[in-house]
Amino acid sequence: xxxxxxxxxxxxxxxxxxxxxxxxxxxxxxxxxxxxxxxxxxxxxxxxxxxxxxxxxxxxxxxxxxxxxxxxxxxxxxxxxxxxxxxxxxxxxxxxxxxxxxxxxxxxxxxxxxxxxxxxxxxxxxxxxxxxxxxxxxxxxxxxxxxxxxxxxxxxxxxxxxxxxxxxxxxxxxxxxxxxxxxxxxxxxxxxxxxxxxxxxxxxxxxxxxxxxxxxxxxxxxxxxxxxxxxxxxxxxxxxxxxxxxxxxxxxxxxxxxxxxxxxxxxxxxxxxxxxxxxxxxxxxxxxxxxxxxxxxxxxxxxxxxxxxxxxxxxxxxxxxxxxxxxxxxxxxxxxxxxxxxxxxxxxxxxxxxxxxxxxxxxxxxxxxxxxxxxxxxxxxxxxxxxxxxxxxxxxxxxxxxxxxxxxxxxxxxxxxxxxxxx
Amino acid sequence: xxxxxxxxxxxxxxxxxxxxxxxxxxxxxxxxxxxxxxxxxxxxxxxxxxxxxxxxxxxxxxxxxxxxxxxxxxxxxxxxxxxxxxxxxxxxxxxxxxxxxxxxxxxxxxxxxxxxxxxxxxxxxxxxxxxxxxxxxxxxxxxxxxxxxxxxxxxxxxxxxxxxxxxxxxxxxxxxxxxxxxxxxxxxxxxxxxxxxxxxxxxxxxxxxxxxxxxxxxxxxxxxxxxxxxxxxxxxxxxxxxxxxxxxxxxxxxxxxxxxxxxxxxxxxxxxxxxxxxxxxxxxxxxxxxxxxxxxxxxxxxxxxxxxxxxxxxxxxxxxxxxxxxxxxxxxxxxxxxxxxxxxxxxxxxxxxxxxxxxxxxxxxxxxxxxxxxxxxxxxxxxxxxxxxxxxxxxxxxxxxxxxxxxxxxxxxxxxxxxxxxx
Numbered sequence: 041x042x043x044x045x046x047x048x049x050x051x052x053x054x055x056x057x058x059x060x061x062x063x064x065x066x067x068x069x070x071x072x073x074x075x076x077x078x079x080x081x082x083x084x085x086x087x088x089x090x091x092x093x094x095x096x097x098x099x100x101x102x103x104x105x106x107x108x109x110x111x112x113x114x115x116x117x118x119x120x121x122x123x124x125x126x127x128x129x130x131x132x133x134x135x136x137x138x139x140x141x142x143x144x145x146x147x148x149x150x151x152x153x154x155x156x157x158x159x160x161x162x163x164x165x166x167x168x169x170x171x172x173x174x175x176x177x178x179x180x181x182x183x184x185x186x187x188x189x190x191x192x193x194x195x196x197x198x199x200x201x202x203x204x205x206x207x208x209x210x211x212x213x214x215x216x217x218x219x220x221x222x223x224x225x226x227x228x229x230x231x232x233x234x235x236x237x238x239x240x241x242x243x244x245x246x247x248x249x250x251x252x253x254x255x256x257x258x259x260x261x262x263x264x265x266x267x268x269x270x271x272x273x274x275x276x277x278x279x280x281x282x283x284x285x286x287x288x289x290x291x292x293x294x295x296x297x298x299x300x301x302x303x304x305x306x307x308x309x310x311x312x313x314x315x316x317x318x319x320x321x322x323x324x325x326x327x328x329x330x331x332x333x334x335x336x337x338x339x340x341x342x343x344x345x346x347x348x349x350x351x352x353x354x355x356x357x358x359x360x361x362x363x364x365x366x367x368x369x370x371x372x373x374x375x376x377x378x379x380x381x382x383x384x385x386x387x388x389x390x391x392x393x394x395x396x397x398x399x400x401x402x403x404x405x406x407x408x409x410x411x412x413x414x415x416x417x418x419x420x421x422x423x424x425x426x427x428x429x430x431x432x433x434x435x436x437x438x439x440x441x442x443x444x445x446x447x448x449x450x451x452x453x454x455x456x457x458x459x460x461x462x463x
Numbered sequence: 464x465x466x467x468x469x470x471x472x473x474x475x476x477x478x479x480x481x482x483x484x485x486x487x488x489x490x491x492x493x494x495x496x497x498x499x500x501x502x503x504x505x506x507x508x509x510x511x512x513x514x515x516x517x518x519x520x521x522x523x524x525x526x527x528x529x530x531x532x533x534x535x536x537x538x539x540x541x542x543x544x545x546x547x548x549x550x551x552x553x554x555x556x557x558x559x560x561x562x563x564x565x566x567x568x569x570x571x572x573x574x575x576x577x578x579x580x581x582x583x584x585x586x587x588x589x590x591x592x593x594x595x596x597x598x599x600x601x602x603x604x605x606x607x608x609x610x611x612x613x614x615x616x617x618x619x620x621x622x623x624x625x626x627x628x629x630x631x632x633x634x635x636x637x638x639x640x641x642x643x644x645x646x647x648x649x650x651x652x653x654x655x656x657x658x659x660x661x662x663x664x665x666x667x668x669x670x671x672x673x674x675x676x677x678x679x680x681x682x683x684x685x686x687x688x689x690x691x692x693x694x695x696x697x698x699x700x701x702x703x704x705x706x707x708x709x710x711x712x713x714x715x716x717x718x719x720x721x722x723x724x725x726x727x728x729x730x731x732x733x734x735x736x737x738x739x740x741x742x743x744x745x746x747x748x749x750x751x752x753x754x755x756x757x758x759x760x761x762x763x764x765x766x767x768x769x770x771x772x773x774x775x776x777x778x779x780x781x782x783x784x785x786x787x788x789x790x791x792x793x794x795x796x797x798x799x800x801x802x803x804x805x806x807x808x809x810x811x812x813x814x815x816x817x818x819x820x821x822x823x824x825x826x827x828x829x830x831x832x833x834x835x836x837x838x839x840x841x842x843x844x845x846x847x848x849x850x851x852x853x854x855x856x857x858x859x860x861x862x863x864x865x866x867x868x869x870x871x872x873x874x875x876x877x878x879x880x881x882x883x884x885x886x
Contacts, residue, residue, distance in 0.1 A: 056519035096479035097543050098550035109542035112535040119532035120520050127521035134531055
């Protein structure tokens with residue numbers, strides 16, 4: 041029995057009852073002979089409430105102070121969890137990100153972990169303690185200021201600690217049973233995936249699946265830490281994310297892992313761009329200089345009569361205003377005719393390593409959409425993913441049609457509870 | 464213009480509006496040319512809410528984790544306050560107790576400050592910042608664990624920082640206008656005291672006055688840091704507590720500083736104690752071994768016929784049960800007949816350095832009580848204080864009678880708002 045890192049999201053520790061339930065589960069792992077390190081998020085809506093308060097006192101909260109504020113949430117949950125464990129007769133010690141040795145850069149509100157030096161955690165474990173660590177937070181290497189890791193940061197804390205402590209698994213506890221072949225709120229027949237490779241999970245995460253964030257999976261792949269995503273409300277096996285299916289489990293890699301969708305993006309079309317070298321570069325340099333992340337990019341074939349073309353790209357809706365303003369400012373320099381902004385779009389993606397060796401997948405995907413009467417506006421592909429942009433109104437029907445077409449539907453009709461994962 | 468330390472209690476920063484009001488006051492001090500260090504308590508009832516949560520997950524919260532939990536409250540208020548100040552266009556940085564160099568012993572939940580090394584605060588000030596420090600918390604010297612200073616700890620943080628930074632004054636902002644000659648909720652004609660000596664303030668604090676805690680005043684006296692207790696809701700001068708009245712102010716030391724009362728104590732009478740050497744020692748050794756603090760002690764003259772005497776003492780009601788149990792266990796060894804427990808008592812104290820040179824004070828005190836029909840059960844005196852124990856029902860009438868008898872009543876009838884001071 042080795043060391044396990046368990047991470048519990050905000051919905052799992054939303055109140056005193058939740059904390060006691062989680063404490064019992066942690067003690068069970070300890071009784072089974074494991075050394076246990078627990079990473080915990082802030083209780084329920086604590087973080088949102090703190091953000092509300094910050095906005096009330098200052099319209100633009102400052103980075104350093106904002107991080108100090110937000111990290112109070114995990115201090116509360118980790119201390120309560122340690123108390124609840126002690127109340128069950130086991131020894132527990134809680135540690136802030138700083139005490140746990142989570143060293144980050146100095147980019148407040150979205151710091152990156154640059155080192156983990158878990159000396160105090162190791163000592164606590166060696167002395168027979170369960171170690172409870174505040175997720176989502178660290179301390180900056182140069183200034184020794186408190187930092188936060190941004191959305192999904194607690195998952196990254198858990199994987200980073202698992203890597204630094206050479207854990208045998210990082211268990212991510214949440215309020216769903218695992219990773220599904222599609223969002224069960226949209227597809228009633230979505231199936232829980234027993235095992236999925238890091239690569240497919242990365243594509244799902246970047247295509248709209250919210251169970252695990254891209255950064256956390258990327259970190260786990262780099263250090264080869266198996267992740268087990270599972271429910272804190274049941275004792276069921278969840279979804280294993282790793283390089284290889286575990287030796288004692290016969291899990292065949294599916295051709296298609298799942299269908300993801302994302303309605304958080306908007307589309308900008310730059311109309312009437314001269315079809316000559318340097319034009320696309322000028323557009324995307326403008327976007328990059330404003331630190332806006334873009335996703336899909338498509339350039340139409342130019343009309344021979346005018347020598348003009350259109351360039352479309354997608355980006356988070358939240359950045360739409362900024363992108364439009366930036367491009368308008370450079371209009372004369374870039375030399376386009378106009379901009380079109382559309383936030384009524386959805387992206388639907390089919391993910392699976394099997395499509396590399398199964399040439400019919402792309403055709404089957406488009407046929408399924410066509411049969412469902414869904415129009416395709418943009419297409420983008422990677423080696424193991426195909427994504428299309430459609431009207432937002434069509435998204436549910438499109439996802440269901442593709443899910444059925446690729447034989448992903450479950451045989452049973454059992455209801456699945458699904459929600460967010462905290463952070 | 465020198466350095467000032469300002470401390471704001473929980474009631475002053477109870478919500479976003481309060482935080483913005485306090486931020487404005489801090490900025491005003493900065494604009495007046497001061498270097499400003501601010502010590503802040505947790506918002507409103509935050510601490511009590513956290514204690515409630517702790518009791519829900521564990522009946523006996525553990526020291527180290529309990530401290531970690533409680534310190535989250537000040538992290539929230541200090542970060543919000545720093546944001547609010549920045550929003551007014553001034554630079555502010557917040558610091559935890561640990562970051563501010565508040566070094567304590569390892570006694571969780573009631574740690575004592577053993578050193579203050581405010582290097583980061585000094586740097587922040589030198590760079591033109593306003594420094595915001597979390598009250599009530601520190602870090603233990605040996606284990607580097609987070610500690611809390613117990614009730615009133617934020618005031619002690621403020622005075623300790625003022626001493627370490629050689630501040631010209633420590634301003635304690637609260638929701639009352641200062642220290643009064645009696646509790647204004649009981650005595651409508653109580654007057655605000657303009658200046659009071661450390662010694663008289665210490666006696667008032669240990670006699671039930673709640674505006675400043677004994678430990679904080681003791682610390683200020685040791686390092687000769689003037690304290691200015693004042694309201695965060697008005698711009699009025701409050702009460703100065705110092706060795707000497709300030710040079711530019713003509714304040715005559717009153718014979719009597721004020722009347723304090725305390726209804727938080729109970730009385731235990733040990734009945735039928737053999738009147739021989741070692742008996743009292745055996746009783747109070749038992750009490751001390753159980754870490755119970757006692758206040759007044761009175762031994763009656765023994766009855767010649769029986770050779771037995773009674774010993775009475777007062778102690779916090781919260782420790783009553785523990786004291787009774789401890790004494791019962793030692794009954795055979797100590798050899799008393801029975802125990803009587805009475806928690807319907809009140810202590811009334813008259814405080815003033817002037818009583819050293821005014822021999823009529825004691826007599827006047829007893830006459831005032833007698834005229835008001837209040838029976839005296841126990842008497843205890845120090846050089847500058849007389850205290851009596853009466854029935855709890857008589858306390859308000861007794862305080863008013865003494866206040867009037869010593870000429871402390873104010874001429875005006877203006878209403879005074881009075882409340883707690885946070886912690």
